Every structure is written in structure tokens, then in C-alpha cells.
Amino acid sequence: MHFSLLYVSEKPNKWVEDACQSYLKRMPASFGYTQTRLTPVKRTKNTHVETVREQEWQLIREKIPKQALLILLDERGRQYSSENFSQQIDRWQHNGQDVVFLIAGADGVNAEHRKQANALLALSQLTLPHEMARLFLTEQLYRGWSILNNYPYHRI
Secondary structure (H helix, E strand, O other), X not given: OXXXXXXXXXXXXXXXXXXXXXXXXXXXXXXXXXXXXXXXXXXXXXXXXXHHHHHHHHHHHHHOOOOOEEEEEEEEEEOOOHHHHHHHHHHHHHHOOOEEEEEOOOOOOOHHHHHOOOEEEOOOOOOOOHHHHHHHHHHHHHHHHHHHOOOOOOOO
């Protein structure tokens, strides 16, 4: 069972990389969480949004293991409290199926691709920049692990 994040992004800012690495270093290897950056499709002023979405979706699909659950980060998705998210992490772990979180490119995904996701996850009702969404997800996975393991990180 493995958690991973696929994200479509230009080269990330150093501060985001440093912050994500800080949480990744805290997670035990047994938790199994990795992040993979996919370079966005090059566009010109004449490139249609749907063409970009389709090309990026092909890049994304190549990276998703066949039997993995795909969780698309989307503002229309389900929102969790940190405690409820930790319970969802526990269910995923007991299910034993790999879980892939996806932050799509700047143009998002089309309705057909959205339907291919097993679930939609909203980190907030606020619109977040992609880099912040990546950092928030990484922190919440760490927080969820700490709740499940009674580690003194999450406090009410």
C-alpha cells in the first residue's frame, strides 16, 4: 500500500520544496508517500484549453498504477476535518490499495476525466495555488499519520 501525489507544475519554488521535504522527512518510510512532478504541456497563444487538458491527462494516466485509487484534488470535492481525514487514511491503508492524489495542471481536467477519479477531495473552500495545495496535502497526510499513531503533533 502506497500513497503518492502526482502534480502538474513548472519547477516548484524552493520554499515549497523545503516545506514539503520537511514533512516528508518526518514521515516514517513505512507510511509510503512519494511525490512526482509532471511538466505541463507547452502552450502557445493558439493552443486550445481542451488540447492541453487532453495531453496532460495522457501524461497523468501513464503514471497511475493500474489498480490504484485516483483521488483528484478539486474544489467540488469532499472536505474532511483532520480527524476524519486520518480515519479515511486508515481505511485506505486497511484496504491495501495504492492511493494516488492528483493535482492537475493550471487548466484542470475536463468532465470526462473528472469522472475517471474514484473520489474528489477539496482541501478548502478557498481556491488555493497548486503549490499551496501540494503543501497542504502533504501536511495533512503527516497530520493524519500522527493522529493514527498518537504522535504529539495534532492538538485540539
